[in-house]
Amino acid sequence: MILDIAYPIKLIATEAGYMLIVNKNQNYIRLSHASYILLDELINGTSLHDLPEKIYKGTGLTIANDDISELYKHTKKQIDKIVLKTGKKKSGFLLYLPVFSKKIVEKIASYLSIFYYSPICICFSGIIIATLLYFWFEIQTFQTSTNKEFFYAYFLFMISVLMHELGHASACRYYGARPEEIGFTIYVIFPYFCSNVNTAWGLNKKKE
Numbered sequence: 001m002i003l004d005i006a007y008p009i010k011l012i013a014t015e016a017g018y019m020l021i022v023n024k025n026q027n028y029i030r031l032s033h034a035s036y037i038l039l040d041e042l043i044n045g046t047s048l049h050d051l052p053e054k055i056y057k058g059t060g061l062t063i064a065n066d067d068i069s070e071l072y073k074h075t076k077k078q079i080d081k082i083v084l085k086t087g088k089k090k091s092g093f094l095l096y097l098p099v100f101s102k103k104i105v106e107k108i109a110s111y112l113s114i115f116y117y118s119p120i121c122i123c124f125s126g127i128i129i130a131t132l133l134y135f136w137f138e139i140q141t142f143q144t145s146t147n148k149e150f151f152y153a154y155f156l157f158m159i160s161v162l163m164h165e166l167g168h169a170s171a172c173r174y175y176g177a178r179p180e181e182i183g184f185t186i187y188v189i190f191p192y193f194c195s196n197v198n199t200a201w202g203l204n205k206k207k208e
Contacts, residue, residue: 004076005076005079008022009021009022009039011031011036011039011040011043012202013036014202014203015176015202015203015204017030017031018030018031018032018033018035018036019031019201019202020036020039020079022079022083027082027083028198028201028202029079029082030201031075033058033059034055034058034059034061034063034071035071035075037054037055037058037059038051038055038068038071038072038075039075041054042072048065048068048069049065051063051065051068052064052065052068094185094186094187094188095185095186096183096184096185096194097183097184097185098181098182098183099181099182099183099184099193100181100182100183101181102178102179102180102181105166105169105179105180105181105182105195106169106173106178106179108166108169108170109166109169109170109172109173109179110173112166112167112169112170112173113170113171113173113174115170116170116171116174158191158193161192161193162182162193164193165182165193165194165195166182166195168195168197169182169195169197171197171200172197172199172200175200175203176203177197177199177200177202177203178199179195179196179197179199180195180196180197180198180199181195181196182194182195182196183195183196
């Protein structure tokens with residue numbers, strides 16, 4: 001039997017279970033243990049005759065040689081269905097330009113991840129709340145009267161969005177996943193930042 005999937009794939013075992021990464025568009029697909037072993041052994045060139053024994057050793061499931069082909073067809077059909085469905089989805093992003101590389105994001109996230117430790121998180125949250133309350137009482141209304149003030153306000157908004165995305169990357173780093181790059185995009189008509197945190201799919205449900 002030959003693995004005839006038309007796009008690059010990668011198999012990983014994580015704390016969340018068994019995952020297949022489709023390198024074409026970085027889809028993360030959860031697999032059953034049997035499907036994971038089947039694909040892994042096919043990639044490594046295991047013959048059809050030896051596959052039932054490999055699956056039995058890994059899962060305790062007894063699968064006849066005649067059923068191996070059906071298991072593979074079913075697994076491939078489900079993978080193709082997910083990839084095709086995902087490829088047709090409209091994300092709303094008009095473009096994507098990497099701004100901070102994976103290496104830079106990982107380094108920044110490693111420092112910022114300390115804010116997820118409970119004592120630091122509580123203290124920092126208290127400071128933010130106190131600051132917001134101060135400005136709430138000091139500045140009751142905010143009106144943008146000139147284009148210059150509008151651009152200042154939008155610049156501060158973009159900084160807050162960037163910090164928000166770094167927060168996603170830092171959470172990944174704190175819980176054991178490795179964050180990817182952060183890029184600039186246009187969402188509908190608005191300039192925006194977005195972080196690639198697909199590796200979070202490898203975490204268990206609680207951490208994810």
